[in-house]
Amino acid sequence: MFSPGAERQIAERQVAERLARAGCIAAEEEAAVLVGEAPDGATLETWVTRRERGEPPVWIVGWVEFLGRRVRVDPGVYVPRAQSEELAERAAGVLPERGRAADLCTGSGALAAHLMSARPAATVVATDVDPRAVRCARANGVTAAVADLDAGLRSGAFDVVCAVTPYVPSPELHLLPADVLRYEPRHALDGGRDGLDVIRRVVVGAARLLRPGGWLVTEIGGDQDGPAGELLAAAGFGGPTFWWDGDGDLRGVAARLEGRS
Ligand SMILES: C[S@@+](CC[C@H](N)C(=O)[O-])C[C@H]1O[C@@H](n2cnc3c(N)ncnc32)[C@H](O)[C@@H]1O
Missing domain, CATH: 3.40.50.150 (Vaccinia Virus protein VP39)
Known part of the structure; x- marks a missing residue:
């Protein structure tokens, strides 16, 4: 949705503040992933709300990196560590x-x-x-x-x-x-x-x-x-x-x- 630049930085900061308020420990890293992966503003809002409720960020974006490779992880499936x-x-x-x-x-x-x-x-x-x-x-x-x-x-x-x-x-x-x-x-x-x-x-x-x-x-x-x-x-x-x-x-x-x- 956002190409790298000032607009994306602002979005990341706003999302990071919301996630930190919700108790996320890695708020900045997670904000960067959510903002970077969301295809549009409405999806980003839904994703941030899901994360604020505690859902694993990997289920929200649908993948995790494991040994340098993106692995799909569907909701309900254990997140590889x-x-x-x-x-x-x-x-x-x-x-x-x-x-x-x-x-x-x-x-x-x-x-x-x-x-x-x-x-x-x-x-x-x-x-x-x-x-x-x-x-x-x-x-x-x-x-x-x-x-x-x-x-x-x-x-x-x-x-x-x-x-x-x-x-x-x-x-x-x-x-x-x-x-x-x-x-x-x-x-x-x-x-x-x-x-x-x-x-x-x-x-x-x-x-x-x-x-x-x-x-x-x-x-x-x-x-x-x-x-x-x-x-x-x-x-x-x-x-x-x-x-x-x-x-x-x-x-x-x-x-x-x-x-x-
Ligand atoms: C800790 S997760 C590990 C998943 C994956 N290996 C990873 O590292 O991301 C354990 C998995 O074992 C599965 N499981 C539990 N009991 C099992 C059984 N008796 N036979 C096969 N799979 C089982 C669960 O459904 C779950 O997907």
Whole structure:
């Protein structure tokens, strides 16, 4: 709507002031995106009102940048987080050029789309229980099916399984930002009593899907490294590598299915 210039700067300042009053932490950055993406003034007004009510800005504009690529994210679908980018890169790093990968709990398909881009000759498939997520992943070019984790996927056929599961312990859900709790789907966040309900099943499913020597790369957090290490060892995975972000927060684990590769 606005080309760069004084008029756009004024619009951004006005929108930033409204968003800041509504409690948005990154008001200026969000204002720049809303003003930059809105096709006309009426749409901008609707978008700003939606944001003032707390709706995720990514749902409003319809996309998020993930590892330098625009990923479509439809309303109701979990918004891919920057914290998952390292996981996607690690998964791509262990996927052979012509290998096979399964992205369980794919959501918008952001991780699968990165694998497809990093390894164009590889085969990448994805699952999610939520039909809205699967539609969104397909719109992002991902071969996705509505399925419970690994259901319907072939045993021993994959080199890499990756998953960003719901892994927030139920008793800690209330600690999430109010907007996340109000808008993002609970089945994308709630990992049960200790946060590991879905991960437990992912580990077992991955042990079935992977060829010996294949990799499981999955997101975990909090103090889940101990229990996740035990789950992995019990399912036949060796040498788990955990990683933490710059703030010292646990972000994920990669482990290799033992046996001859
Ligand atoms: C935290 S979101 C992650 C989405 C995506 N991987 C990302 O990083 O943006 C978790 C996703 O898991 C899906 N999910 C929850 N339980 C599932 C299950 N049993 N099988 C498949 N998908 C599941 C949810 O619908 C949601 O899309």
